[in-house]
Amino acid sequence: MNITFYGQNTLLIETNGKTIVVDPFISGNPLSKDAIAIDAIKADYILLTHAHQDHVLDAEAIAKNTNAIIVSNYEIAMHYQSKGIEVHPMNHGGSWTFDFGKVKYVHAIHTSSFADGSNGGQPGGFVIEADKNIYIAGDTALTMDMKLIPLHTQLDLAILPIGDNFTMGIDDAVIASDFVACDRVLGVHYDTFGYIEIDHEKAREAFVTKDKELLLLEIGGTLNV
Numbered sequence: 001m002n003i004t005f006y007g008q009n010t011l012l013i014e015t016n017g018k019t020i021v022v023d024p025f026i027s028g029n030p031l032s033k034d035a036i037a038i039d040a041i042k043a044d045y046i047l048l049t050h051a052h053q054d055h056v057l058d059a060e061a062i063a064k065n066t067n068a069i070i071v072s073n074y075e076i077a078m079h080y081q082s083k084g085i086e087v088h089p090m091n092h093g094g095s096w097t098f099d100f101g102k103v104k105y106v107h108a109i110h111t112s113s114f115a116d117g118s119n120g121g122q123p124g125g126f127v128i129e130a131d132k133n134i135y136i137a138g139d140t141a142l143t144m145d146m147k148l149i150p151l152h153t154q155l156d157l158a159i160l161p162i163g164d165n166f167t168m169g170i171d172d173a174v175i176a177s178d179f180v181a182c183d184r185v186l187g188v189h190y191d192t193f194g195y196i197e198i199d200h201e202k203a204r205e206a207f208v209t210k211d212k213e214l215l216l217l218e219i220g221g222t223l224n225v
Helices: 059-066 074-081 144-152 170-179 200-208
Strands: 002-005 011-015 018-022 045-047 069-073 087-090 095-097 102-107 124-129 133-136 157-161 184-188 213-215 222-224
Touching (some): 002 184, 045 059, 059 069, 059 074, 069 074, 074 087, 102 144, 144 170, 170 184, 170 200, 200 213
Parallel strands (some): 018 045, 045 069, 157 184, 184 213
Antiparallel strands (some): 002 011, 002 222, 011 018, 095 102, 102 124, 124 133
């Protein structure tokens, strides 16, 4: 499994011969809009954790350009289905086996609405079991529900928000890695704008002192899980 970071919470995941885009926010992201060409992105699936603009801005364009299937909660899925896009609706606790692996939609504590104020349902995260097992937390506070994940899945990587203010910050992310029983963490949702700028070295050190690893990729950087 290869994971490429496109800024904020946007990821491109290559696994089992398929390409998955997570929470595409590129054209409006000052850190990635000049570095990443949306039209060049290939995708078989687009996973959306919730409806906020910094997670769905480019979903429609990429889906229509690639014929990718959008996977999200029911409300978000119906929003894109009404635009003629193929979707797969899910909801909390449910799982589905796709041609690349199994996906479970799990709880997140946040809000969710589209830019026009319309209903984006309840936010969530994804546990993906493919050639490797990963947890994409989405935008969330620290929640005790994270302790349920290792009851079902032994993770190879946890992808956690670390920017604070709108999501959990570094200290809670360290605790979250304990809850999900995964000491290798890819940080997301940081530095995009002033509220969520972080000190990279202090962030890494907070994990090192707990015998954990925090990975912070450059825009366009790729991680092999």
